[in-house]
Amino acid sequence: MRNGKQIRKPGIPVAPKKVKDVRLVAQLTRLIFGVKGYFCDVVGILENFGTGHFAEYKFEIIADNDPILKDKWAVTIPHEKTIRIKESVYNNACEKDAQSRFTIAHELGHLFLHHKFDEAFAREKTYGNIETWRDSEWQADTYAAELLMPKGLVDALSIEEVCEKCGVSYSAAETRLRKLNTTSWQ
Numbered sequence: 334m335r336n337g338k339q340i341r342k343p344g345i346p347v348a349p350k351k352v353k354d355v356r357l358v359a360q361l362t363r364l365i366f367g368v369k370g371y372f373c374d375v376v377g378i379l380e381n382f383g384t385g386h387f388a389e390y391k392f393e394i395i396a397d398n399d400p401i402l403k404d405k406w407a408v409t410i411p412h413e414k415t416i417r418i419k420e421s422v423y424n425n426a427c428e429k430d431a432q433s434r435f436t437i438a439h440e441l442g443h444l445f446l447h448h449k450f451d452e453a454f455a456r457e458k459t460y461g462n463i464e465t466w467r468d469s470e471w472q473a474d475t476y477a478a479e480l481l482m483p484k485g486l487v488d489a490l491s492i493e494e495v496c497e498k499c500g501v502s503y504s505a506a507e508t509r510l511r512k513l514n515t516t517s518w519q
């Protein structure tokens with residue numbers, strides 16, 4: 334995820350997934366990591382990496398001035414099962430900062446949706462318009478919303494309640510409730 338405003342730029346084409354497919358992966362994540370109730374501790378999920386069932390997964394905290402992340406908050410390398418996060422983003426997420434929590438949830442999406450691509454190759458190529466279902470960034474944002482604000486838990490809440498209970502920003506909660514109230518949104 335890049336710095337700047339939360340307007341999604343098209344990602345790279347990956348295997349197509351529908352909302353219900355992404356939702357299932359988010360539900361499984363909650364189940365496997367024992368997340369109960371509204372608040373999903375995304376930092377706690379990262380800290381399970383390297384243990385038990387997740388021996389192969391790891392995350393790395395990168396100093397803010399380290400050029401390895403350049404202008405990004407975080408990056409995921411799926412084939413290495415690794416998430417790299419800027420130190421300030423990690424620290425802010427520990428303090429329950431909504432934007433930083435969403436960033437980590439988004440990166441978990443890239444990891445658990447098993448996007449398999451060569452990132453260096455991806456960055457240098459222009460793909461033009463991609464169908465939404467095949468867009469890696471749409472899929473990761475959808476996963477983050479499903480993980481942090483599960484359908485069935487948040488449907489009947491107000492925007493303010495979703496913010497407070499789920500630890501998300503106003504705009505994330507507003508977008509989520511609007512989509513859940515759109516009949517075409519599965």
Ligand SMILES: [Zn+2]
Nearest residue numbers: 334439470473
């Ligand atoms: Zn992304």
